[in-house]
Amino acid sequence: MAAIRDDLTYAFGAGRLTPQRQTIAESARSLGRAFTIDDLAEEARYRDPSIGVATVYRAVSAMEATGWLERVGERAGSVLYAQCGAGDRHHHHLVCTSCGRVEPAECPLHDVAAHAATSGFVITNHEVTLYGLCPACLATGS
Amino acid sequence: MAAIRDDLTYAFGAGRLTPQRQTIAESARSLGRAFTIDDLAEEARYRDPSIGVATVYRAVSAMEATGWLERVGERAGSVLYAQCGAGDRHHHHLVCTSCGRVEPAECPLHDVAAHAATSGFVITNHEVTLYGLCPACLATGS
DNA sequence: TCCAAAGTGAGAACGATTATCACTTGGCTC
DNA sequence: GAGCCAAGTGATAATCGTTCTCACTTTGGA
Structure with missing residues (x-):
């Protein structure tokens, strides 16, 4: 799984790839569509119920900074994100x-x-x- | 000032042109740039301190519905509006x-x-x- | 003049997001 | 491997923009 490992490493740039961040990044990729933080937190907590909402917000912020996630609009007052790959x-x-x-x-x-x-x-x-x-x-x- | 009167009437479509709404619409026009609800409320309350924030939100919602105002982006978590005239x-x-x-x-x-x-x-x-x-x-x- | 509908102001409520704080973990140096 | 420190975590409080509620006032037509 070297390719996937590299992919997720890219998601956080110089930041650490912790188990929680890996779970959140995999959740973002698996959603395959535009999602709100709430959607992403639900998916991530399905995989690891111990993940807190603050961690999801922080991870999204970090992934947005590297360009691995992008905000693509809004829905009902929440920001919509999509996983767009890096270096595009x-x-x-x-x-x-x-x-x-x-x-x-x-x-x-x-x-x-x-x-x-x-x-x-x-x-x-x-x-x-x-x-x-x-x-x-x-x-x-x- | 028939022209201005007509202009402001247009801002609220079939809705009533109350003194508060007139003040808010004039404030929007006088700002002459993109503004947040907060900017607009500040300007409107400078002209009439009794205007409540809920009234500003309701007026903006009504003016947006007629197309007299448009949302043009966001700044620090707040929606940015601009007065774009009607029928453009x-x-x-x-x-x-x-x-x-x-x-x-x-x-x-x-x-x-x-x-x-x-x-x-x-x-x-x-x-x-x-x-x-x-x-x-x-x-x-x- | 009367009346129903629309609009108002104050403040509570709501929901998304951010900040705080004590604790844990990762990754480096020795 | 041990020790250390910065980065990350989870729970929760705080913040902030926005919407809702409710009693009251105003508007405009009959």
């Missing part, structure tokens, strides 16, 4: 509003420089999230 | 990360349909926010 090149997200599945999307901003030129703004960052229905949900009509 | 056609936002100034931006997603076709997703909604520095902040180096 610049991209955005397609979020299924029915099942929460998340797929990477090419950055559609081909002309950001043009926007900056016409407005006088110098753009340093941008967020793009596309919402819709994935093929599976379309097929089931849900 | 589809657009997004350029937010200055230094002063909070907001300008409308053309929708840069010329090929949303192409994304849907290649991914199998049917896109029903999207959010785009561009962050950067406005000309004024660039000039002052802040």
Whole structure:
């Protein structure tokens, strides 16, 4: 399992890969869709009931810092995260509003420089999230 | 001031234009930049200290429903709003990360349909926010 | 003028997130 | 392997933004 071990090591960068963090990272990967902290804590505590909610928040914060997790939106006041792998090149997200599945999307901003030129703004960052229905949900009509 | 009166009437659609709501809407317009509920409440209470925070939240909710206000992002856990006028056609936002100034931006997603076709997703909604520095902040180096 | 519906203000309640603190663990040096 | 210290943990309190509740007031139409 060297590959997986390396993968999870990457999730926390220079931080320690404790059993709790490993459980949380594996839970994030196994969810396979956009999730809230609550979803992730539920999955992680199913695997190890002793894991506290504060630990989940801290682990998510650490994984977000390394880019292994990304926030992809919000749902009912909670931040939505998705496991996006590390070292991916610049991209955005397609979020299924029915099942929460998340797929990477090419950055559609081909002309950001043009926007900056016409407005006088110098753009340093941008967020793009596309919402819709994935093929599976379309097929089931849900 | 018929024009302004009409403008504010539009802010609440079919809802009543009470003195409190008028104060809140004028405050939103006078801020001239992206603001949190807290910023808006501070401005509104400067004009009328008797206005309660719940009233500000309710007014913002009503103005958002008519499209007179739009949420343009978040700052330190609070939702950022901007007064965008009513009846504007589809657009997004350029937010200055230094002063909070907001300008409308053309929708840069010329090929949303192409994304849907290649991914199998049917896109029903999207959010785009561009962050950067406005000309004024660039000039002052802040 | 009367009345029902809409709006208001104060404050309680709620839910997500963060901070605190005593304790444990991991990984380094010797 | 022993000792040490920084990092991490779990429980819980605190914080903060937002929404709800309730008694009261205002609005606008009949």
